[in-house]
Amino acid sequence: MARDGETARREHAAHEALTRQPDPRPDGDRLVPPRPSPDLDDPMSYTYTTDLAAIRAVVHRYAIQAGLTEARAIDLTLAVSEVAANTVKHAKSPGSLHIWYDSKEIVCQVHDEGVITDPLAGRHVPSLDALGGHGLWIVNQVCDQVEIHSGETGTTIRLHMNLPQHDAGQ
């Protein structure tokens, strides 16, 4: 991978953002407070309203660049699109997407002003007859770790995908 100054700076910021370990989730269902976001001036930051195709293109590009296989890049793209779709459906203002990665994982963070009231959102298998509700379930199926924090200021969802050399499951 080419490592120009820009990339190196970004990776440094990403590394700092990842130095804190994820909070333990013994029950797996508790809402987790978000850790500090990476530098807001980071070039891997995007604001979206309804342009989900553009968001998907960006996520897929960075997923491949970070080292995910094509199949896992598709998974992450699907997951981010589903989360961003919730912004389009429920939030009354634009959403933001931040992407960063280091040698271990790639993280996509989506924030919007919507509120998720169900702490178990996406944890149960929805019926195919249900009118909705597949989005967050899909996200939980394809991502290695999903953090959801929802409060008065909105909802932040972090989607983590392990990169191949650190993914013992592959």
Add this chain to the structure above:
Amino acid sequence: MWYNKGVDLLTVSVAARESAGEPYTLVEIVGEADVTNTDELRRLLDEEVAQQPRTLIIDLSGLRFLDSSALHALLRVNRSLDRQGGVLALVSPQPAVAKILRLTTADRLIPVFGSVAEAAAG
């Protein structure tokens, strides 16, 4: 009859076809189907369901992406056709589309074929 209806990101084409004397409706969906164009997709598919086809085949080979909203539109078509004695079949999903069909087990509910000819032969 052919018509093309451009939806944002999405083109839907419909053709009346025949296989071994049996008529079927072939719908091609090209582009990316997500929450931003699901309403329009649903409306276009509903028009075809209203024609009460015995067999409705949706060719997905040109569809790069399908999200859960658009999937629900397909599941709705499947339910409607089932109720009126028709059959829905999907053809040639690309990897991203095949993934969501598999993940949600929609591919166990709706038959998926490798080609339109196979789908038409049932």
